[in-house]
Amino acid sequence: MRRGQAVSTDYIVGVAIFLLLLGAITMMWEKTVYRVAADYKIREMTYATARAADLLVKSPGTPNNWEQNTSTLKAVGAAQDDRVLSDAKLTSITGLNYTAVRKYLGVGEFDVYVRVENATGSLKYELGSPPNGEITVNVRRYCTLNGVGAVVDVRVWDGGVGSALPPVYEIR
Numbered sequence: 495m496r497r498g499q500a501v502s503t504d505y506i507v508g509v510a511i512f513l514l515l516l517g518a519i520t521m522m523w524e525k526t527v528y529r530v531a532a533d534y535k536i537r538e539m540t541y542a543t544a545r546a547a548d549l550l551v552k553s554p555g556t557p558n559n560w561e562q563n564t565s566t567l568k569a570v571g572a573a574q575d576d577r578v579l580s581d582a583k584l585t586s587i588t589g590l591n592y593t594a595v596r597k598y599l600g601v602g603e604f605d606v607y608v609r610v611e612n613a614t615g616s617l618k619y620e621l622g623s624p625p626n627g628e629i630t631v632n633v634r635r636y637c638t639l640n641g642v643g644a645v646v647d648v649r650v651w652d653g654g655v656g657s658a659l660p661p662v663y664e665i666r
Contacts (some may be wrong), residue, residue, distance in 0.1 A: 539604055539631040540652050546599040546606060546647040547633040552576050554583070554629060561586035570598035572646075577637035579644060584610060584619045604650045612645035627651035 517572040540606030560567040561583045579625075585597065587608075596606055605627065610619040618639065630651040637644050 496546075502573060504568045505549055520550070535557055535652065535661075536629065539629065539652060540615075542601045543631045543633045543648055543650040546601055546608075546650065548597060550578065550587075550608065550648065551635040551637045551646050559580050564590060567598065570595070574639075577635070579610070579637055579639040579646070581640065584639075589619050595621060601650050604652050607649040607651075609647040609649075610639065611647070612639065613645075618644065625649050625651040 546577055549570060550572045553569065554573050555561075555567065555571030556565055556569040560570075561580070564586055567590075570587060572579050572587060574580045574583075590598075596602075596604075599606055605625070607622040607623065607624055608620070609617065612618055628651075630649055631646065632649045635646045635648075637646060
């Protein structure tokens, strides 16, 4: 064997190992970036869902009597008192257009679905359409409506996160 052959063979093996390692590191990096972005989006969705649910059950909105004239609405809320819902406010909210409701609930780019049921599970109010995205964050708040126990179920979803993640996140 000549001296030049050993050097070129070592060089080819070294470059091949380097390229394999570079490819493996690149794949791991892309997977990590994807997971970080997905986790960030899920955190955003969780925050938006909890904020929307709290606005509905804890706040009367601004002004307090906005349901009488929705053109004065600055901040939405369905509560007469903390966790005591108003029929009139819920009716007014369901009369608003979907884009305005998303804006007032502060869910940003995400879609939202709100469902209010009485203690027996009968649907009283519904807003938006049921989730059809890959990732859904669900928040339930327990309150009263007309002196009877009620559940406000707020779901926020976005179909662009990715299917490698669990499909439903529920916060109580």
